[in-house]
Each structure stands twice: as structure tokens, then as C-alpha cells.
Amino acid sequence: NLEPATQRKVVKKFISNSNKQIFITTHSTDILKMFKLDQILYMNENIIKVLPKIDSGIDKYFRSAAEYQVLSSLFSKAVLLVEGDAELGGVPIISKAYDDFLEDRYITLIRCQGKDNIIRFAKFFNEL
Numbered sequence: 094n095l096e097p098a099t100q101r102k103v104v105k106k107f108i109s110n111s112n113k114q115i116f117i118t119t120h121s122t123d124i125l126k127m128f129k130l131d132q133i134l135y136m137n138e139n140i141i142k143v144l145p146k147i148d149s150g151i152d153k154y155f156r157s158a159a160e161y162q163v164l165s166s167l168f169s170k171a172v173l174l175v176e177g178d179a180e181l182g183g184v185p186i187i188s189k190a191y192d193d194f195l196e197d198r199y200i201t202l203i204r205c206q207g208k209d210n211i212i213r214f215a216k217f218f219n220e221l
Contacts, residue, residue: 097123125164135167137221145220162203163217169201172218174211177204 166172181204188195205211
């Protein structure tokens with residue numbers, strides 16, 4: 094129950110004081126964001142897996158921003174892939190009109206920056 098800044102401080106302390114491999118279990122996206130996607134393992138149906146790669150066809154700048162969205166989605170029950178900023182802003186407003194549909198169902202929105210990237214992200218989440 095540490096605040097995010099303190100969580101990061103504690104993890105940095107562990108990492109900087111060790112030359113050994115460290116395993117951290119967390120539900121904190123703030124801690125996950127401290128690591129690269131290929132350093133993160135997850136468990137699904139009692140099997141430990143490595144996160145799939147985000148398609149290299151996705152623009153490099155957007156891919157790094159999308160990693161944060163992907164990390165947040167790991168704690169969701171579902172994701173909703175949207176094309177761009179208009180949908181990212183509009184869908185939550187519409188959701189509130191339906192008794193906060195997204196929030197109450199643990200659905201994370203992923204802004205894909207175009208229809209081609211929606212397909213790439215769909216493949217990523219299908220592998221996940």
C-alpha cells in the first residue's frame with residue numbers, strides 16, 4: 094500500500110544493491126513501468142509466460158507510449174482497442190451514460206493510432 098513514488102524508490106533500492114536476479118510480484122503498474130516489456134513475466138492459467146512482442150510495424154515513438162497502456166491492461170479483464178484520440182476521449186463519456194460500463198467491468202482502453210495498428214494490437218492481445 095505504498096504510494097507510487099515510494100514503490101519506485103523501494104524497487105530502485107533493491108535493484109541497485111544487488112548483482113543477483115530479483116523476482117518481484119506486483120499489481121502495481123508503477124513498478125511494472127520501471128522495467129522493459131521483455132523483462133516482465135506473467136502467469137496465465139498457472140503457466141508463467143513472457144509478454145509477446147509489440148509488432149515492430151508500430152511506430153517506434155508510439156510503441157514506447159503504448160507499452161504503458163499495455164502494462165495497465167495486464168490487470169484488466171478486457172481491453173477495448175480504439176483508433177485514436179477522439180475515441181479515447183469519447184468512449185469513456187459514453188460509458189458513464191451506461192453506469193460506468195468500462196470501469197465497472199475492468200476494461201482498459203488502448204489507443205492504437207490508426208486502423209492498421211488496431212490489427213497489430215489485436216494480434217498482440219490474442220497472443221497474450
